[in-house]
Amino acid sequence: MAHEAATRRDDDPMDATDPIIEMRNARVTYDDGETFVLDDVSMAVERNEVVGVVGESGSGKSMFASAMLDAIPDPGRLSGEILYHKDDGTTIDVLELSPEELRKFRWEEVAMVFQGAMSSFNPTMKVGGHFEETLKAHDADVIEGMARAEELLADLYLDPERVLDSYPHELSGGMQQRALIALSLVLEPNVLVMDEPTAALDLLMQRSILMLLQELQEKYDLTMVFITHDLPLVAALADRMAVMYAFDLIEVAPRDQLIGDSGHPYTRALLNSTPNLDAPLEEMRAIEGQSPAPINVPSGCSYAPRCPLATEECREVDPEFYETGVGHSTACHHWERARETIDLNFEAVEDDAVGADTEDHA
Numbered sequence: 001m002a003h004e005a006a007t008r009r010d011d012d013p014m015d016a017t018d019p020i021i022e023m024r025n026a027r028v029t030y031d032d033g034e035t036f037v038l039d040d041v042s043m044a045v046e047r048n049e050v051v052g053v054v055g056e057s058g059s060g061k062s063m064f065a066s067a068m069l070d071a072i073p074d075p076g077r078l079s080g081e082i083l084y085h086k087d088d089g090t091t092i093d094v095l096e097l098s099p100e101e102l103r104k105f106r107w108e109e110v111a112m113v114f115q116g117a118m119s120s121f122n123p124t125m126k127v128g129g130h131f132e133e134t135l136k137a138h139d140a141d142v143i144e145g146m147a148r149a150e151e152l153l154a155d156l157y158l159d160p161e162r163v164l165d166s167y168p169h170e171l172s173g174g175m176q177q178r179a180l181i182a183l184s185l186v187l188e189p190n191v192l193v194m195d196e197p198t199a200a201l202d203l204l205m206q207r208s209i210l211m212l213l214q215e216l217q218e219k220y221d222l223t224m225v226f227i228t229h230d231l232p233l234v235a236a237l238a239d240r241m242a243v244m245y246a247f248d249l250i251e252v253a254p255r256d257q258l259i260g261d262s263g264h265p266y267t268r269a270l271l272n273s274t275p276n277l278d279a280p281l282e283e284m285r286a287i288e289g290q291s292p293a294p295i296n297v298p299s300g301c302s303y304a305p306r307c308p309l310a311t312e313e314c315r316e317v318d319p320e321f322y323e324t325g326v327g328h329s330t331a332c333h334h335w336e337r338a339r340e341t342i343d344l345n346f347e348a349v350e351d352d353a354v355g356a357d358t359e360d361h362a
């Protein structure tokens with residue numbers, strides 16, 4: 001068979017030389033295990049890398065992000081293992097932390113920023129109050145911490161004095177979101193997990209924030225996990241990309257490989273359905289059919305009912321990951337045929353695309 005040359009992988013956690021977070025067989029259920037909205041997901045995140053996680057709405061991206069911090073919204077239940085490797089070489093088993101330990105972990109090691117800053121801020125408290133309250137709650141030195149807050153706000157091209165002295169509603173959406181990113185970093189976490197952090201903002205502000213995140217990542221050696229449905233947006237920032245379909249990862253690869261040489265028919269369809277300035281409109285193709293609800297996930301490959309290459313094998317055997325390139329894992333029995341027969345019309349994203357047209361940060 002065509003794919004025999006590839007190594008079949010049974011070790012789900014993707015290879016990593018210096019992982020900071022390892023998710024092993026993570027599952028989330030809201031109905032005592034009848035259905036799963038995160039279904040046996042394993043992935044390692046390398047220290048200092050930027051991982052972009054993409055997928056259609058409802059594919060489980062938020063569950064993936066929240067699982068890293070054991071922050072699944074109630075009454076969801078998370079099982080599996082989340083390991084966090086500290087700088088000092090010790091390892092934290094996140095799902096075994098006490099509520100108090102978890103509270104510290106979430107700000108001091110791994111911080112999270114969600115879409116819609118407005119709902120994260122208390123509207124009756126000035127922005128400066130949020131920084132002070134956070135520092136006090138973690139027994140941090142407030143004077144030192146506020147100096148750090150000012151530096152972070154300035155890093156994000158905000159006027160620290162003005163922003164700290166403002167109520168959240170006095171700031172624009174883009175300023176609020178940047179203030180929230182500064183707040184999430186005030187306790188010097190190593191990892192920043194962002195779930196659609198720019199979704200509510202206009203295109204220019206999205207690009208601008210991405211450029212600032214890139215600068216922050218370099219300045220503070222951050223590891224970033226960026227969740228979005230907007231593939232071109234995160235492709236401009238990510239070192240590695242992961243694609244989710246039906247509550248599971250289906251492909252993980254270095255950014256350029258995922259965009260230029262993906263092996264999964266779904267990833268290729270996703271790329272071809274993405275609005276792209278370089279591709280003629282007539283080449284843009286919507287993905288036919290719908291992704292399954294948790295109750296209807298088919299057996300075998302969950303993409304098989306929509307896949308032009310599906311065979312009996314796909315309907316019967318859920319594909320493991322195949323190693324389809326260096327650091328490139330693809331959960332498809334027919335990855336070689338996908339590359340041969342499904343043409344791509346998505347042009348690779350220029351690295352400097354993030355910086356384009358972003359002079360006005362305010």
Ligand SMILES: Nc1ncnc2c1ncn2[C@@H]1O[C@H](COP(=O)(O)OP(=O)(O)OP(=O)(O)O)[C@@H](O)[C@H]1O
Pocket residue numbers: 030037055056057058059060061062063064073074075229293294
């Ligand atoms: N509180 C809940 N109870 C039951 N099911 C839920 C709950 N929250 C989310 N889900 C389900 O979990 C699945 C995954 O949701 P998730 O929010 O992770 O998707 P997503 O890919 O982030 O989508 P979006 O891009 O729309 O935010 C969906 O089918 C959703 O309906």
